[in-house]
Amino acid sequence: MFESAEIGRSIDKAVFEAEEPALREALLEAQYELKQQARFPVIVLINGIEGAGKGETVKLLNEWMDPRLIQVSTFDIQTDEELARPPAWRYWRQLPPKGRMGVFFGNWYSQMLQGRVHGKFKDAVLDQAIDGAERLERMLCDEGALIFKFWFHLSKKHMKARLEALKDDPLHSWRISPLDWQQSKTYDKFVHHGERILRRTSRDYAPWYVVEGVDHYYRSLTVGRILLEGLQAALANPQRVQLQPHAAPLVSSLDNRGLLASLDMTQALSKDDYKEQLATEQARLSGLMRDKRMRKHALIATFEGNDAAGKGGAIRRVTGALDPRQYRIVPVAAPTEEERAQPYLWRFWRHIPARGKFTIFDRSWYGRVLVERVEGFCSQADWLRAYGEINDFEEQLTNAGVILVKFWLAIDQQTQLERFKEREQIPFKRFKITEEDWRNRDKWDDYADAVGDMVDRTSTEIAPWTLIEANDKRFARVKVLRTINEAIEAAFARD
Amino acid sequence: MFESAEIGRSIDKAVFEAEEPALREALLEAQYELKQQARFPVIVLINGIEGAGKGETVKLLNEWMDPRLIQVSTFDIQTDEELARPPAWRYWRQLPPKGRMGVFFGNWYSQMLQGRVHGKFKDAVLDQAIDGAERLERMLCDEGALIFKFWFHLSKKHMKARLEALKDDPLHSWRISPLDWQQSKTYDKFVHHGERILRRTSRDYAPWYVVEGVDHYYRSLTVGRILLEGLQAALANPQRVQLQPHAAPLVSSLDNRGLLASLDMTQALSKDDYKEQLATEQARLSGLMRDKRMRKHALIATFEGNDAAGKGGAIRRVTGALDPRQYRIVPVAAPTEEERAQPYLWRFWRHIPARGKFTIFDRSWYGRVLVERVEGFCSQADWLRAYGEINDFEEQLTNAGVILVKFWLAIDQQTQLERFKEREQIPFKRFKITEEDWRNRDKWDDYADAVGDMVDRTSTEIAPWTLIEANDKRFARVKVLRTINEAIEAAFARD
Structure with a gap:
């Protein structure tokens, strides 16, 4: 499942800079069209390996698009307000309305994955959580929502190399968060249980996209293109009121370096x-x-x-x-x-x-x-x-x-x-x-x-x-x- | 969930006999139309309380309809052949082809329910089994299958009364199976876990029908009508190739004795x-x-x-x-x-x-x-x-x-x-x-x-x-x- 995101994909800075302006403009346009039509909300889930560019990508999306129409939610420690209510309440209160885009950075998947990796429960309970996530997403898509699920990936080798490089660089060592260090110890478990989650929750109407995070240019262009194609297809489809498969769900790789x-x-x-x-x-x-x-x-x-x-x-x-x-x-x-x-x-x-x-x-x-x-x-x-x-x-x-x-x-x-x-x-x-x-x-x-x-x-x-x-x-x-x-x-x- | 199947519903023999010939003819006609069109298979799942008329209903369906086009499968003890393969293999090999009707008497639900009632596993594992059943049914319906799920119900009072009546009757006491006696001890657990299963697996495209089993006439007419309405609606719908909600999913009660x-x-x-x-x-x-x-x-x-x-x-x-x-x-x-x-x-x-x-x-x-x-x-x-x-x-x-x-x-x-x-x-x-x-x-x-x-x-x-x-x-x-x-x-x- 992660094979093709471990081959060190990258593209040239020049290629990126040549493509970026047009992509940016098209994304903005799609965003306004989304607002105009106000027929469905867009929900973007950000998951994956620490250090694979999750945060940078969210930042970039806010630069590329109109940040007034994007609502970024992070979910880490539950607030008092949230603790006093059923667990899903925190997600419901952050749902973007029709015509808007919500980026869920840390979400139901991060919670179940952390819980399983740290041994708080076993597979059967993980499967219950997976089932709950599937029901939620199915309902959201039944109501018309367009969901993108991104898993940012790094091979173990790339992750270690990144930590080593940052560690010795006084200007950048602050970038290594405690989560990164933790990840380097739990990498195998994280990927093992992550794969179970992806395997079971990648559905035609809400598929996972695994993006190799090692190269900034490759990663950004890939995410931008997937969002753009998916958005344009949904905006062009007047039938989009019920559960629909992603019309543009799978993209051939940008760097012409397919797995083959x-x-x-x-x-x-x-x-x-x-x-x-x-x-x-x-x-x-x-x-x-x-x-x-x-x-x-x-x-x-x-x-x-x-x-x-x-x-x-x-x-x-x-x-x-x-x-x-x-x-x-x-x-x-x-x-x-x-x-x-x-x-x-x-x-x-x-x-x-x-x-x-x-x-x-x-x-x-x-x-x-x-x-x-x-x-x-x-x-x-x-x-x-x-x-x-x-x-x-x-x-x-x-x-x-x-x-x-x-x-x-x-x-x-x-x-x-x-x-x-x-x-x-x-x-x-x-x-x-x-x-x-x-x-x-x-x-x-x-x-x-x-x-x-x-x-x-x-x-x-x-x-x-x-x-x-x-x-x-x-x-x-x-x-x-x-x-x-x-x-x-x-x-x-x-x- | 079982409330309205515990009020002792019944209809007169005269009403039944007046309605039966027309129902029978219509069912036969629908069955031939199904064979003619050969667009989708029909799968009927039979579950519920022992003694609530499961077996008699299957027998009756075979009398009413053309038994050459109905294939009844029972699943109790696994055969050697089945034990040597994945558990679902036994169901796949019995699937009715397009144009035919398969009655699954004892099926994936009976297995998970028995396992849970007899304490072989807990809720988390039951939920995994439920999830597997949902995936199977979703796939079958995605492929066009029309699924009817019947739960034959008896209140505890009616079940006990039935056992008492049969026990003292030398002509009928042989009708009480060991399963019946077991059921009388596990009734509460059976209904408790049964409800969890029904609650989670009743979906628009494959809903459960709870049928009160105490009266032969009521039970038979109800099942016959649900089958007929569902079949006719599906046969009349040329779009039936993907997941579709049951077009005739809910029937008002036959005996004019709604819960209210x-x-x-x-x-x-x-x-x-x-x-x-x-x-x-x-x-x-x-x-x-x-x-x-x-x-x-x-x-x-x-x-x-x-x-x-x-x-x-x-x-x-x-x-x-x-x-x-x-x-x-x-x-x-x-x-x-x-x-x-x-x-x-x-x-x-x-x-x-x-x-x-x-x-x-x-x-x-x-x-x-x-x-x-x-x-x-x-x-x-x-x-x-x-x-x-x-x-x-x-x-x-x-x-x-x-x-x-x-x-x-x-x-x-x-x-x-x-x-x-x-x-x-x-x-x-x-x-x-x-x-x-x-x-x-x-x-x-x-x-x-x-x-x-x-x-x-x-x-x-x-x-x-x-x-x-x-x-x-x-x-x-x-x-x-x-x-x-x-x-x-x-x-x-x-x-």
């Missing part, structure tokens, strides 16, 4: 290394699948990837290690008539393996947020709600002991072109290449955006995505096998 | 008794409000009722006992401009009293499901979701220590007419009667239905409704005061 672009695609294995490592990993998998601890688990591996990225070859190297009675391969294509008569996830539920078994999905439930999204096979509302439904589905799987490994096999455009051409040349490979593959290729950027969003919204601690650099097939196959083996061993270690 | 009609309106107090009891209750209230245990609580009393039922007079008798610094009266009329710019509940949240204080709402948040519903001041979707939002709001109040007392002051039509006429005669009362009052009077039955639904859906253990028989003003005033006093004492006793 951050992969080192040059990684490769020599033939000899490959032979040796493949044999090792296959033997390891074979042993793990026969281990008696496997009786408490089922294993699911899903394979997605660019066309011609080598999914089939990788799957064959996995199954090569196994007894055919242990695994099943489920190829996922267009749904059958029977499947079309059921909810979307039904056709995957029916293939869930029993304990001790292994199911390989060749393409998977992610079709909805990949091909169906890009090709328009389902409505925007459908694929937007799919992220939440998928997270919920995968949480049920892992709660029941399923070990879930998800692969995206990535190749670059040049490699794909070469493979397509090769396929056209070789008679027995010609069936593998169709007109559709060439058409998909034209939508390369759309697919890259869809993959980025998919990983951002569905790579979770309980079911992380593994991106496989697959320009070199040998490297890819070994990494796939090794990832599966490590996932099984990690599950055994947790038992 | 079950009140004994002849209750009255003599002048002397009134004087004495009023003085006693006022003194009691005055003492309770000064009690130091009151510092941990706030008190809220809401007054709703028929026009001319005597709300103002009752409120004056309450405040007569108090120091003006202790209480505030909030008259609720049309919302102000400022209030219209906020979510519906905002104007009530702003008047929530601090601990130690008392707020009287002269009309309340129930306006949405009373006048706004009947007069069409808000959309059906708005008042349908209001029940859930109000329950959630009141739960937050009581969790924070607020003592909440809700009154409906009921008079009959004749009494209202006399009071209206009297008001027109007496100069200083003339301001109290307007054209609108006469217009409201024409909608007497609509208001009676709205009140019945309101009590069914929002009278909860944590915030019960008190119906006040107000034909006699003296009786009403004393009952109001006594109810408030008892609520405060009960709260002190729980501290």
